[in-house]
Amino acid sequence: MTRIQSLLELIDQTGARCRLFDLGRRVAKLSSTTFARVEQGRIPYPQPYLHHAWVGLLLWHPDSPQRNAVWFLKLPLDEQGFLVQAVRDDLLHRLMQNIGGLVEDGNDALKDNPFSFKPDDEKMALFHAHAGLVLRQSASRYYEYAQHYFAGQLAPENWVNLGYQGIADLVVRLEQGRNEALLTDAIGWLPAEPLGALCRALEHVEPGHRLLQALEPRLDSALACDRDSDGGLLAALVRAVSNSPSQSLRKALLQRVLASPRALEAEVIVALATRCCESLKDPELLQPFLERLAAGEAGQAGFSRVLADLMFMPSLRGPIMAALRNPERSETLSRAIGEMFGQGMGEG
Template identity: 75%
Template sequence: MDPIQSLLDLIQQTGARCRLFDMGRRVSKLSSDTFGRVEQGQVAYPQPYLHHAWIGLLLWHPKEAERNAVWFLKLPLDEQGLLIQAVRDDLLQRLLKNISGLLDGGPDALKDNPFSFKPDGEKMAVFHAHANQALGLPASLHYEYAQQYFAGQIGYEHWPNLGLQGIADLVVRLDQGSNEALLINALPQLPDEPLKALCRALEHVEPGHRLLQALQPRLEQSLAHRGDDRGILAALVRAISNSRSDSLRQACLTQVLASERSRETEVLVALATRCCESLKNPALLQAFLERLAAGEPGQNGFSRILADLMFMPTLRRPIMQAFRNPERSETLSAAIGAMFGSGFSSH
């Protein structure tokens, strides 16, 4: 047996096949090649969240389904976003101690493991939808009900019977059958609660141009709303955040940031945690920083949100450039000064 030097080595030697998912900001596929390089300390983890790598592993044995297992691991990263090698070694030692559970695919493999975590219900539902698809299994029993609900066959008022798993199955299979058309037709009539649940599921996939266009009127209604919309605008931002339609996505987010409502804590958090790709755009980033500096989270929220965003390899430099923008407001300058100290140079 070859010496085990990485988590992927260990999994391979159990005879399992493995599919990896990032479970941090959203549920997305993570290539074994990328994770292998992260494990060896060759590259920073691509999607850090709160200074950790949040990883879901689907382990399966094609001929012994009873040995299939799911692991969720939360691994701390250093200041450069690299996996801490001592942590990787500690994790391997703990797994090797539970080798019997590991070989059997049993839950004992992660027993008392400080690096394991349990995702929230929404992420768990999306993960299971992806897992069934990866294994060539049918969707859950809730899938058909979700299709009937969004087709308007059950009555939109019956949303309390709509489960997270059914919605997750539907959005993960967005390109199958008439699933996208069902959602497009339903969006104008959906009550607030199922709209929010659908939006929070859509952040984990890549909605296309037509679906984004169908979300736009609901976004405009929400932006015009004064008072508490019970999280609808934040949910819509999340739905838009991962769309393949770059130009329309950026136009929608520009509209959000032009509104006074973008100072609200929940909206700012949705922008910060879900729209990282869009925030690479200098104009959007500048507008976001201005809203954050003047927003409800205050100085403490500004500093915490920026500390998390600047930990991302692709956003640190753009944020530093935006901080030095001579056009920035006094409010933003004061927030930067309070975060870094008054000695922060604008040059």
């Protein structure tokens, strides 16, 4: 028997089919080809978060659904973002020792495993919604209620009966039926609480242009509010627009956020830093983001922590280094850079 050298090879040996998801910054599909190259040490992990790869694996057996399993793995990365091979080998060794449980009940295979983790409730709901689509299963029992609520067929105050799983099922099925249209029509009248929940689900999909246009006045309204009356809605709205393919409108909305004093708030900065990484590759967004981060209420500790996490991303390291050397940066940003890297770079 050929020696098993990768996690995907081991899964293949069990006869299971596998679909991978990244669960770091948002729930997103992860191709098996990309993960195989990560396992081989050929490329860094593309979406690191807090110096780890957060991976969800859906394992299923078409002829034996009772053997279906879900794994959530938190794998350390080295200083260049590559998977630590010793960790991968240790994980394989642990799984091989428990090969009986792996074949009979994949969930038991990770029992007491130091590399497993449990996603928060919102990410778990999105993962289950995606898994249902992969397995061609019906949506949860909360889905129909969510459709009725966002279609305006129930009183607005009935949001308290909404299950987050129903919202998750709805957003991953945006293209089915009238789902996207009913959400677009609902955004204007939604109370703040269900709007926030919807926004936190939309960050995991790709809301289209009309949906983004519907969110625009709510975002402008949130920018005009103070934090005390906001209840976290502005940060949720930033998350909602962060993954839209409507690049020009997305950029315009994020520019308005960064131009606002509210961009100094820790919760808003965190939403920008953790969800808007693709947008931050644009120097016209990255530079004002760094200025807000340096002047923000999180202080030097927050600046250093957020920047270190962003620079760990292969696609952002170069743009950030260029922005930090911008001769037109403010004294506040220069001082924060000097505190983090040493005065030499802060003065360069």
